Amino acid sequence: MDPAGTRPGxxxxxxxxxxxxxxxxxxxxxxxxxxxCQDATRFLRAAPVRLVWRHLVLRARGPRPRALxxxxxxxxxxxxxxxxxxxxxxxxxxxxxxxxxxxxxxLGLDVERFERDRRDEAATARIxxxxxxxxxxxxxxxxxxxxxGGVDHGIPDEAWIQALLAERAT
Amino acid sequence: xxxxxxxxxxxxxxxxxxxxxxLTQDDLRGRTTVLVFYPFAFxxxxxxxxxxxxxxxxxxxxxxxxxxxVSTDASWSQTAFKEKLGITIEQxxxxxxxxxxxxxxxxxxxxxxxxxxxxxxxxxxxxVAWSHLAASPGDLPGxxxxxxxxxxxxx
Numbered sequence: 001m002d003p004a005g006t007r008p009g010x011x012x013x014x015x016x017x018x019x020x021x022x023x024x025x026x027x028x029x030x031x032x033x034x035x036x037c038q039d040a041t042r043f044l045r046a047a048p049v050r051l052v053w054r055h056l057v058l059r060a061r062g063p064r065p066r067a068l069x070x071x072x073x074x075x076x077x078x079x080x081x082x083x084x085x086x087x088x089x090x091x092x093x094x095x096x097x098x099x100x101x102x103x104x105x106x107l108g109l110d111v112e113r114f115e116r117d118r119r120d121e122a123a124t125a126r127i128x129x130x131x132x133x134x135x136x137x138x139x140x141x142x143x144x145x146x147x148x149g150g151v152d153h154g155i156p157d158e159a160w161i162q163a164l165l166a167e168r169a170t
Numbered sequence: 171x172x173x174x175x176x177x178x179x180x181x182x183x184x185x186x187x188x189x190x191x192x193l194t195q196d197d198l199r200g201r202t203t204v205l206v207f208y209p210f211a212f213x214x215x216x217x218x219x220x221x222x223x224x225x226x227x228x229x230x231x232x233x234x235x236x237x238x239x240v241s242t243d244a245s246w247s248q249t250a251f252k253e254k255l256g257i258t259i260e261q262x263x264x265x266x267x268x269x270x271x272x273x274x275x276x277x278x279x280x281x282x283x284x285x286x287x288x289x290x291x292x293x294x295x296x297x298v299a300w301s302h303l304a305a306s307p308g309d310l311p312g313x314x315x316x317x318x319x320x321x322x323x324x325x
Binding site for chain 2: 058059060061062131135136137138139140141142144151153
């Protein structure tokens with residue numbers, strides 16, 4: 001383990017993490033607008049892994065990936081990162097600002113705070129730091145999934161999970 | 171086909187720039203050049219790679235380095251691809267004679283008749299400073315590989 005989170009793919013204390021604490025760490029660098037990231041995340045949410053989401057927001061993809069990453073950071077400050085991400089992934093056709101406000105309301109968030117937080121310096125810094133981390137970890141697209149053995153760019157499936165668990169057992 | 175090795179001067183090559191002019195080995199002198207060879211415009215895998223590399227451009231500029239995408243697609247296709255991706259990385263076409271420059275640099279994948287997935291970093295002196303050929307065309311080198319190549323110039 002790497003409690004300080006200094007290795008690529010190691011979980012940091014401030015990460016957005018879910019899943020069993022003793023599951024193998026899986027760090028997904030993603031963009032919530034990217035259909036492959038959506039598929040990968042939906043699958044990994046139900047897998048026996050300790051899943052971490054970090055943002056891989058590419059300028060070339062326009063403003064929406066950053067807007068969604070900011071919204072997720074704002075939701076996180078109200079302890080709603082994963083519910084927010086789950087809802088975004090469940091209905092990927094609704095990702096415009098009014099949809100984000102509606103979603104924040106549905107989740108019982110303070111919408112004014114959410115709106116303020118999603119554009120502030122801390123959110124921007126976090127998104128930029130995640131991108132820098134992802135690039136250093138060898139991301140060459142989204143999703144970039146970092147596990148102990150390296151970085152993958154496919155969509156995980158059951159065989160991938162079994163291989164991960166088997167590798168950990170050895 | 172082995173990729174051109176570090177320490178080798180770039181041989182005579184001619185690639186088409188987006189404006190239709192030629193880019194030759196002489197145009198690579200005076201600053202560091204990163205040549206990114208990718209198999210096909212509009213293939214899903216190449217799409218991600220160039221969007222990720224776009225993030226590296228400010229870092230390249232700081233090091234007086236320029237990046238080009240290279241494929242055997244015609245310039246028109248490359249330009250449409252670039253616009254679709256929302257990137258600014260200039261594209262060089264190795265269309266006619268097909269793949270001639272890529273072959274001269276060892277970055278051509280004969281079995282499929284396409285540019286291979288490769289990176290070549292040329293120093294300001296026109297000599298190859300570093301090169302990388304992916305294990306397979308579907309194997310994408312990350313930004314960390316480009317940085318490794320830039321470090322070879324600085325070394």
